[in-house]
Amino acid sequence: MPAESASGWRRDAQARSFASSSPPSWRNHWEDRGYAYMLRRGWGITSRVMRRWNAFEAYYKQGVFAKETTNEERSRMFVLTCMPTKTQVDLFEFLQGATHAVHAVYDELYTTGTYPVVVSEALAQMASEDVLQVFQRKPQRQTQQLAVHAEPRQTRLVLEQLDIERLELIAVDYTTTRLADQVAADRGYEEEERLRLDVVCDVTEHVRVVSTGLAAIDDHSTFQTTFKWSFASNVSESDQLDWTIVDATEFTMKSTLVTANK
DSSP: OOOOTTTTBSOOOOOOOSOOOSOOHHHHHHHHTOHHHHHHHHHHHHHHHHHTHHHHHHHHHTTOBOTTSOHHHHHHHHHHHTOOSSOOOOHHHHHHHHHHHHHHHHHHHHSSOOSSOOOOHHHHTTBOHHHHHHHHHHHHHHHHHHOSSSOGGGEEEEEEEEEEEEEEEEEEEEEEEEOOHHHHHHHTOSEEEEEEEEEEEEEEEEEEEEEOSSSOEEEEEEEEEEEEEEEEEEOSSGGGOOBEEEEEOOOEEEEEEEEEOO
16 A cells, blocks of 8 residues: 555554454553553553543544444543554544545455456555455455346446545554564564454445446446445554555445436
8 A cells, every 4th residue: 555654554464353352462461560650651651641531622623433323432532543553543644544545445356357356466455365365355345236237247337436425533442562672672562452443335326337238238336335444554653654454334226316328
């Protein structure tokens, strides 16, 4: 994925699920290091939350958080973004990067119009292997649905326009792992901190359907599509901010308009 220096949009390796009932990974090893350490970390988090409170109010007012989330959930998401010791995440920049990612993924999925979709090198750099499989299934399902009078291999989909109707933050997770002494010495920090940010996205797809089968077809279809993506990055150091798509739901598609143009 092309780098967005301020937001850290490049590659990462670790995939995580959208929902987790596990206790925070940081709790036990922070407690093991004693009261003074817990107090220092807690004070650092509190200080960062207070310094960035104006940013939280801006996020709240300008629709960064998903409309279905509660005030408590929004506050929690913001606090979790303040947990990293050395990395500050700007959620406006993050969502801007996520918007670029949506367009980039769609461009890659529909560039060739081939069936089945071949994963390009650019697309492989954007997401984990499990997510790539979700991406591949999307245009293949769409082609099978639209190839009514022709074989899917004789049907080509062209994405003429993509409108992002909403892209909002729906969940945040923070994890940290205490590193072994030698690993910590090599990396220059004692804990590996990670953030995972989940977004919900609604888009309108304007798709041209071209068939070269016995019944030549040149149609235009419009789809209302919803999906959720999860982005993760190592945030142990500010220069390690490096987002990738590590989890994704299946695309929920609803055709809203079909016009024949034979």
